[in-house]
Amino acid sequence: MPPSDRSAPHGTGTALPSPPAWPLAAARVLGGTGAGLLVWLSVSNVLLPAPGGQLQAVASLRVGALGLALALAALALPALLRRPSRPDPWRGRALIAWGLALLAGTTMLGLQLRPLPGWTLLVALATCLCALAAVAGLALTGHGGGTAAPLRLPTRLALALLAGAAVLFALIALRWPGAGVGTGPVPSLLLLGAAAGALLLAAWHGDGGLRRGRRWLALVLLAPLPWLLALLLYAVPGWATTVWPLVAASVLAGALLEQRQGGMAAG
Incomplete structure (x- = not known):
């Protein structure tokens, strides 16, 4: 039996993509985690948009969480920048989506430090959508077809x-x-x-x-x-x-x- 048949289910002879190495898998998981965290922080930014009074401590927590989310999300870049072994039509789109998510998240972090009236909800919505698009782009890169x-x-x-x-x-x-x-x-x-x-x-x-x-x-x-x-x-x-x-x-x-x-x- 050829080596490529090792992972084919039910003896179909169809080779499945090889599992990613641990560093690449970790980059994908941590990057996705960072994007997921950006989504939830965007939602919280909409629900609690104005840091004042008792919410000042919550805003401080949000700043730290945004910094962590951006750091984790950036870890996905090595997985996206890695040259694929075959043409990947989703790679370029995923890189654009990930760049936009990082830019929007950084802008949201900046608004936490220096609020601009009228921009909070718009930036939070953009961050949420870009983070979801980034996860989608990462999910669609580096894989062949399958059941x-x-x-x-x-x-x-x-x-x-x-x-x-x-x-x-x-x-x-x-x-x-x-x-x-x-x-x-x-x-x-x-x-x-x-x-x-x-x-x-x-x-x-x-x-x-x-x-x-x-x-x-x-x-x-x-x-x-x-x-x-x-x-x-x-x-x-x-x-x-x-x-x-x-x-x-x-x-x-x-x-x-x-x-x-x-x-x-x-x-």
Whole structure:
């Protein structure tokens, strides 16, 4: 049997794309996490646009979170700048989308430091849309066709939003002014984890399912384990500053393992 048939499901003889190396997989996951974090920060910027009074401490947290989001998002650039082995029509578009997302996010950060009346909502909306487009562009680059190709885009978007939210929850738990965040983000985590898990299971169906590679472990790290950790806070809410960073670490580890495994048939 030729080496390229090693990953072909059900003996079809169709070679699937090789899983990315660990550094490349990490760049994709962390970049997607940064873009997902930018989306949630854009939403929060719309809901809490004016930092004044008690919200001043929240604005300070948002500035730090935006800096982290931009740093993480920039880590995707090595994956996009890497010369592909074959022509990739999405690479140029993804680079443009990622550049626009970084520019819009930087502008939003600048408006946090020096507010300009009337621009906050517009820039937040632009940042949100550009960040979503960046995740989509990254998802569509570097992959051939496959049985799971139609689900690749929504799955990558769901994973980026889940990872970005998990990091945001950890930041809130560590830096939220006043009373701790406690169990507040638990329902959101359950919903995002369920969406990402359902999309992954659908993408894996007919391609070996959970039996292929360590997909089962990636799924556990992405949803059940974070859920159990978060639900623990209903019994011991004082552990929030420990539990939410662990939730974020579990989600990131699961996303990295899934990316490294080449979890979907088309990546």
